[in-house]
Amino acid sequence: MGVxxxxxxxxxxxxxxxxxxxxxxxxxxxITEEQFSGxxxxxxxxxxxxxxxxxxxxxxxxxKFLSILPxxxxxxxxxxxxxxxxxxFNHRGKTLPSSMDAKFK
Amino acid sequence: xxxNSVAAVLCDTAASAFRVGGRSVCRWRIYVYGTKSLVSxxxxxxxxxxxxxxxxxxxxxxxxxxxxxDEISTFNxxxxxxxxxIIYYSRTFMSIIGGVIAGILGFTGLTGFIVYFLVxxxxxxxxxxxxxxxxxxxxxxxxxxLIDGFLGGLLSFVLFWTFAYDFVHxx
Numbered sequence: 001m002g003v004x005x006x007x008x009x010x011x012x013x014x015x016x017x018x019x020x021x022x023x024x025x026x027x028x029x030x031i032t033e034e035q036f037s038g039x040x041x042x043x044x045x046x047x048x049x050x051x052x053x054x055x056x057x058x059x060x061x062x063x064k065f066l067s068i069l070p071x072x073x074x075x076x077x078x079x080x081x082x083x084x085x086x087x088x089f090n091h092r093g094k095t096l097p098s099s100m101d102a103k104f105k
Numbered sequence: 106x107x108x109n110s111v112a113a114v115l116c117d118t119a120a121s122a123f124r125v126g127g128r129s130v131c132r133w134r135i136y137v138y139g140t141k142s143l144v145s146x147x148x149x150x151x152x153x154x155x156x157x158x159x160x161x162x163x164x165x166x167x168x169x170x171x172x173x174x175d176e177i178s179t180f181n182x183x184x185x186x187x188x189x190x191i192i193y194y195s196r197t198f199m200s201i202i203g204g205v206i207a208g209i210l211g212f213t214g215l216t217g218f219i220v221y222f223l224v225x226x227x228x229x230x231x232x233x234x235x236x237x238x239x240x241x242x243x244x245x246x247x248x249x250x251l252i253d254g255f256l257g258g259l260l261s262f263v264l265f266w267t268f269a270y271d272f273v274h275x276x
Contacts, residue, residue, distance in 0.1 A: 011202075012202075015202070015209070019205075019273050022274075026273070036274070038211070039209070039211065047209060047210065050202075050206075051202065054198070054199070054202045055199065055202075055227065055228070058198040058199050058202075058228070058231075059234075061194075062190070062195055063191055065243040066184035066187050068185050069180070069242055070179050070180070070181060096179060
């Protein structure tokens with residue numbers, strides 16, 4: 001999480017540097033009175049690098065995917081709530097298939 | 106507990122509305138007095154469905170088949186929500202970054218929206234890679250990975266696109 005966050009910040013810094021360079025490029029074009037047709041090639045390279053870094057950060061920072069199948073390993077752990085006064089056992093869960101290898105957490 | 110008829114009787118709902126185990130859960134517990142007949146008829150129905158499914162061999166997307174137990178589809182809802190939340194965060198962040206890039210490059214008009222669709226397509230590929238290119242342990246269908254939330258970041262994209270364009274090219 002820390003590494004991904006740092007990579008994301010680095011990507012945003014690269015993007016802001018590219019923006020700053022483009023501003024400077026435009027002011028240079030204003031001096032020489034040319035039209036802005038496109039940013040220079042190194043700005044495009046910086047933007048692609050920033051995009052790749054931010055993509056990597058966007059995929060790793062929010063967290064891992066968790067399995068949704070009830071038979072997978074990490075879903076077998078059973079946690080009883082701390083307040084035992086309101087626990088009910090005679091409910092419709094008896095119609096669900098019961099796996100006896102559930103582990104108690 | 107109140108049991109006064111053969112039909113479904115609502116019991117201890119107030120108890121369930123309290124916080125249980127640190128998470129606020131609101132579950133309505135319905136006690137059916139003659140529950141055995143209902144369960145057995147449901148099992149007959151499921152066996153009929155299983156026979157029909159094996160006959161024409163089409164898989165219903167939300168059902169899982171297991172040899173030992175009946176085919177009642179249960180998914181871990183909390184993990185489904187977690188996965189959907191991760192996809193939403195990733196897409197939102199990439200829409201913002203795509204907007205900044207479109208603004209810096211100086212796109213105006215429809216070419217900017219082409220940048221948005223390109224960035225969203227790359228994000229879809231990235232999310233599919235994160236899920237290991239197989240849909241099953243994490244999602245229900247490919248639509249949730251590839252298509253859901255595709256246009257959700259469009260407004261954020263346009264906002265940051267105009268912001269970056271103004272910042273770089275106008276001011």
